[in-house]
Amino acid sequence: MENTSPSFASKVITWFDTHAQAKAELGHTDQEKWIFPFPFALMSVSTVAVFFVGFSWVAFSVAVFLYGVRMFGITGVYHRYFSHKTYKTSRWFQFALALLGNSAAERGPLWWAAHHRHHHRFSDTREDTHSPSQKGFWDAHMLWWSRRKNVATRLDLVPDLAKYPELMFLDRFDSVVPLTMGASLAVLGMFLHRYFPALGTNGLQMFVWGFVVSTVVLFHGVATINSLSHVYGSRRFQTTDTSRNNWFLALITLGEGWHNNHHHYCNSTRQGFFWWEIDITFYGLKLLEKLGLVWDLKPVPQRLLRPLRTPANETVRPHEVVPEPAFAKTRIAGLAGLLPGLTSPLATQVPARGPDLPNS
Ligand SMILES: [Zn+2]
Numbered sequence: 165m166e167n168t169s170p171s172f173a174s175k176v177i178t179w180f181d182t183h184a185q186a187k188a189e190l191g192h193t194d195q196e197k198w199i200f201p202f203p204f205a206l207m208s209v210s211t212v213a214v215f216f217v218g219f220s221w222v223a224f225s226v227a228v229f230l231y232g233v234r235m236f237g238i239t240g241v242y243h244r245y246f247s248h249k250t251y252k253t254s255r256w257f258q259f260a261l262a263l264l265g266n267s268a269a270e271r272g273p274l275w276w277a278a279h280h281r282h283h284h285r286f287s288d289t290r291e292d293t294h295s296p297s298q299k300g301f302w303d304a305h306m307l308w309w310s311r312r313k314n315v316a317t318r319l320d321l322v323p324d325l326a327k328y329p330e331l332m333f334l335d336r337f338d339s340v341v342p343l344t345m346g347a348s349l350a351v352l353g354m355f356l357h358r359y360f361p362a363l364g365t366n367g368l369q370m371f372v373w374g375f376v377v378s379t380v381v382l383f384h385g386v387a388t389i390n391s392l393s394h395v396y397g398s399r400r401f402q403t404t405d406t407s408r409n410n411w412f413l414a415l416i417t418l419g420e421g422w423h424n425n426h427h428h429y430c431n432s433t434r435q436g437f438f439w440w441e442i443d444i445t446f447y448g449l450k451l452l453e454k455l456g457l458v459w460d461l462k463p464v465p466q467r468l469l470r471p472l473r474t475p476a477n478e479t480v481r482p483h484e485v486v487p488e489p490a491f492a493k494t495r496i497a498g499l500a501g502l503l504p505g506l507t508s509p510l511a512t513q514v515p516a517r518g519p520d521l522p523n524s
C-alpha cells in the first residue's frame with residue numbers, strides 16, 4: 165500500500181509556511197478557540213535565561229538597539245506604510261523595509277496590515293479583533309492573534325500589497341527572517357568572544373539578550389497600543405472608539421501612543437500632531453525622506469492643528485465606516501445626523517485598500 169503521509173521535509177516546510185498552517189486552521193469548526201502559540205511561549209519562558217548567561221554591556225546594548233530599530237520596523241513600516249500608506253517609496257526599499265518589519269517577529273507585513281485595517285474599521289465594536297472594551301485587557305494585548313480565525317492573512321483587505329510576490333513570500337514564510345537574525349546574533353557573539361574577549365560576551369548571551377529578551381519586550385511594547393492606548397490617556401478628539409493619547413506609551417513605542425490623534429486622522433505620517441508630542445518614528449521617516457529613500461509623507465491637515473473644536477464631520481473617516489449588517493443600522497443611523505453626505509451606498513461600501521498605492 166502506498167504511503168501517503170507527508171515526508172519529514174514537507175512537514176518542516178509546512179511548519180514554516182504560515183499560509184498553509186492558516187488553511188489547516190480554517191478547517192476547524194471552532195474558529196474562536198485559541199491555539200497554543202508554542203514559539204511565543206517558548207520565547208517568553210526563555211527570557212529567564214538572562215540569569216544563567218550573565219550580563220555584558222555589549223549584549224545589553226544590542227538588545228536595546230534591536231528594540232529601537234525593530235520598533236521602527238513595526239511603527240514606521242508595518243503601521244504607517246503597509247497599513248496606512250502614509251508615504252511612498254521604491255519597490256526595492258519597500259522590500260528592505262518589509263524585511264526590517266518582519267525581523268520584529270510579529271508575523272508578515274500583509275497579515276499585520278490586514279488585521280490593522282480591520283481594527284480601524286471596526287474599532288471597539290464587537291467586530292474588532294482586539295478591543296479591551298469588548299473582550300478585556302489580555303485579549304486585546306496578546307490573546308487575540310492566537311485565535312484560529314486570526315491566524316490567516318486576510319488578503320481581501322490588502323490587495324494592494326498582495327500583488328507583490330516578494331511581500332507574499334515574506335508573509336508566507338514569516339519566521340525565516342527572525343530566525344536568521346537570531347542565528348546571526350549567536351554567530352556575532354561567538355565572534356566577539358573569540359576575538360574581543362574583553363567585551364565579556366559569547367554566542368548564547370548575545371542570542372538571549374539580543375534576540376529573546378529584545379523580541380519579547382518589543383512584542384509587549386507594541387501590544388500596549390492595542391490594550392493600554394485604548395484605556396489610559398486623554399482624548400483630544402471625540403472619535404467613535406476608545407483611543408487615547410498617552411505620552412509614556414508614545415515614548416516606548418516611538419510615537420504610536422498618540423493613538424487618539426491617529427484614530428481621528430489615520431492618513432498622516434505624523435501621529436504626534438504638535439511639536440511637543442514626541443514622535444520618534446516620524447523623525448526617522450523625515451530622515452529617510454532627506455536621504456531620498458521615501459517621499460510624499462502625508463501631512464496633518466491644518467484644520468486639525470487649530471485650537472480644538474472638532475467639527476462633527478471630522479468625527480469618523482468615511483473609509484473607516486464599514487459596518488457589518490448586525491450593527492450597521494444603529495451605527496449608520498447615528499452617523500446620518502453627523503454626516504450630511506452619508507448615504508446608504510457609502511455605508512455598504514467595503515473599500516479594502518489603503519488611501520494610496522506606493523510607486524513601484
Ligand atoms: Zn486602536
Ligand SMILES: [Zn+2]
Pocket residue numbers: 243247248280284426430
Ligand atoms: Zn493605524
